[in-house]
Amino acid sequence: MSPKIKFDKWTDLYAKRTVALRSSAIRDLFIVASRPDIISFAGGMPDTRSLPMEMIAEATKKVLRKEGAAALQYGSSEGHPGLRECILKLLAEDDIHTDLDDIIITDGGQQALDLLGKIFIDPNDTIIVEGPSYVGAIQAFSGYQANMISVPLDENGLSIDSLSQTLGDLKKRNQKAKFIYLVPSFSNPAGVTLSPERREALLKITKKHDLLVIEDDPYSRLKFGGGKIPTLRSMDDSLIYMGTFSKIFSPGMRLGWITAPKPIIEKLNFAKQASNLCSSSFTQRIVEEYFTNYPWQSYLEKQTALYKERRDIMLKSLEKFFPSDARWTKPEGGLFLWVTLPKFINTAELLAKSINEAKVAYVPGEAFFADGSGKNCMRLNFSYPNKEQVAEGIKRLGELIKSQTKLYKTFTGKLRLNND
């Protein structure tokens, strides 16, 4: 942890948005989660240990021999055309058809969120997010001083009834949301997927209210089985679609993308220039080489099989070790599941005990809400810890939660707990 700052003589100079720009629970947890004695369910990290290091070294060597001067040079802000060609092919596999010019390369999904915030959000603008929503999105949009309205999720994704009511309420007040942001497949943090019926309904209602949709889709290729669910973008080409190489290859490359209608891409391009000129010409060419000439699918399949195995163990262990009044989602893909505990448990308060005594890290639920909800929830990641760690970590966490429950019962004398 960084040392506490006693006196900040520059306080008067900071912009108003810095009030909202605070360290996320996730970032602080990066530090704790890297301690070797901690079993961490806190990160959002793919398992990079299983990637083919020699192949990546070879791909790099090829790039440097073939076009080293360009790979080490500045590039265009929209991104290397060769990499955008790769993305076109990936998108086509998901029935998304777009132009090379309608794709902009970003520094992973996080920069995509920042650029979208930069071009759309004025202070106090209303936007709609899922409740719970991706913490990085909340952070990025908070930086632009957005007024975020959360629409709740259930096991079939975003509640369309709640969305309908929210949009109706806004209309009554003569207000309009700038956009709705959602992760419809294997969502972060909830691990739930918007059902095909709700996808239809969502697009119908957003069309009716003329509401711009931002579909963030980092996880749909990390699927544990079952049929293909169409992306929203494949059903409506007027929306904004975000993808990333972080989960299907490597977050260390810092590469993602946005595809959107041309006028929006142009605005994003100006924002990108002002933000960091261009993404790395070097990593863009390495990823292009890797996705063109190496068996990336087979490594992704191996990784996804690992994640499935770990999810299975996590679900089994939750069943075995968590109290009977706890609930959790059953994700069919992705990296996360979401646990809801009895109301009297505050997961943020429990975290210090969990780290110090149980030696287990997770992300408290309130990090995923802009309005302080989710205090009795937690996000658990199953992609990074190995099988044994998953089983052991859930056991320890379950025991800790049970001991808290027992303590609570002792204090309150209640025999039955209200979990509503």
Added chain:
Amino acid sequence: MSPKIKFDKWTDLYAKRTVALRSSAIRDLFIVASRPDIISFAGGMPDTRSLPMEMIAEATKKVLRKEGAAALQYGSSEGHPGLRECILKLLAEDDIHTDLDDIIITDGGQQALDLLGKIFIDPNDTIIVEGPSYVGAIQAFSGYQANMISVPLDENGLSIDSLSQTLGDLKKRNQKAKFIYLVPSFSNPAGVTLSPERREALLKITKKHDLLVIEDDPYSRLKFGGGKIPTLRSMDDSLIYMGTFSKIFSPGMRLGWITAPKPIIEKLNFAKQASNLCSSSFTQRIVEEYFTNYPWQSYLEKQTALYKERRDIMLKSLEKFFPSDARWTKPEGGLFLWVTLPKFINTAELLAKSINEAKVAYVPGEAFFADGSGKNCMRLNFSYPNKEQVAEGIKRLGELIKSQTKLYKTFTGKLRLNND
């Protein structure tokens, strides 16, 4: 060039800041400048053709073998400690002594400017920049809707008298600038260096007015001879200092840094998380390896010798082919020089002719002013075109300018031109 957009149905949704976020002349020129028939003085590119490709491939292989999983993973937002250690050593060579914790890694200098804008600038805040100033800084700060005041430069850098007057005027109006941003060594675009006397005077006056100083120092290691000039940061450790690997190694790695007092670094860290989480773990480790175990200095010396040779030819050619009433700076390092032409020449208007007829690209001077000044000026880059291109390009550009001068004289009948 991107196709013209006829109808943008999202116009009502864009944030106010997008009005200022426009394509820079530089970005449009990237596209033109890459045409093989054009001699381009427009870029700001180091000569990456002379970098040791095999060594970089080897360094990458070592990183992947030694710590591949970490190199391909997310990293901390402040940056890889190993790379920050390298930066500490580089800084110490310039008599800058700081802590590892007081350094944050950025995606090149451009992201450093964006993050500084993000934490300091509210709409309409006043900041002070050089006239002319770096176009990327103008773009980044414009994105935060800053009110920029330009203080003029001469051959010894920023005019301290003008700065004093500007600060006095602000004080009289009960206003305060958030910071002053300057490139004191081999400035971009002017190619001038703030003299040691003026450095003393600058720090005295900024201290008196309690004005925060941002020193951007990408070029001081690209020095063509002469004694060492102390960085402002080595004279005052309360200021913000920016550095980058883009000019001493490779812009394709997208790595730079800021060192600043701890409270400011903490704010920058939050802004970095919201902007793109972290810089590439992969390129950070490769640059660490290259700067630790490879003879980077000798490659930089070779590059700098190349730039010096090209500057010499550019100065000689300007003398020979440019009209006698043109003036230009004589940089002792860096990548750029600045040409001032007679007032009746508008370099932005001349650019199309220059590209289409003379097949030479440059950046029109007005790109470097927030207030539309500099219309008779141009920035010329001498680091990227080779010797023959420099000689030929300046010859063609000189002939074009002389033909314009002749045309003007024909129209106005003036025999002597007023260059004031």
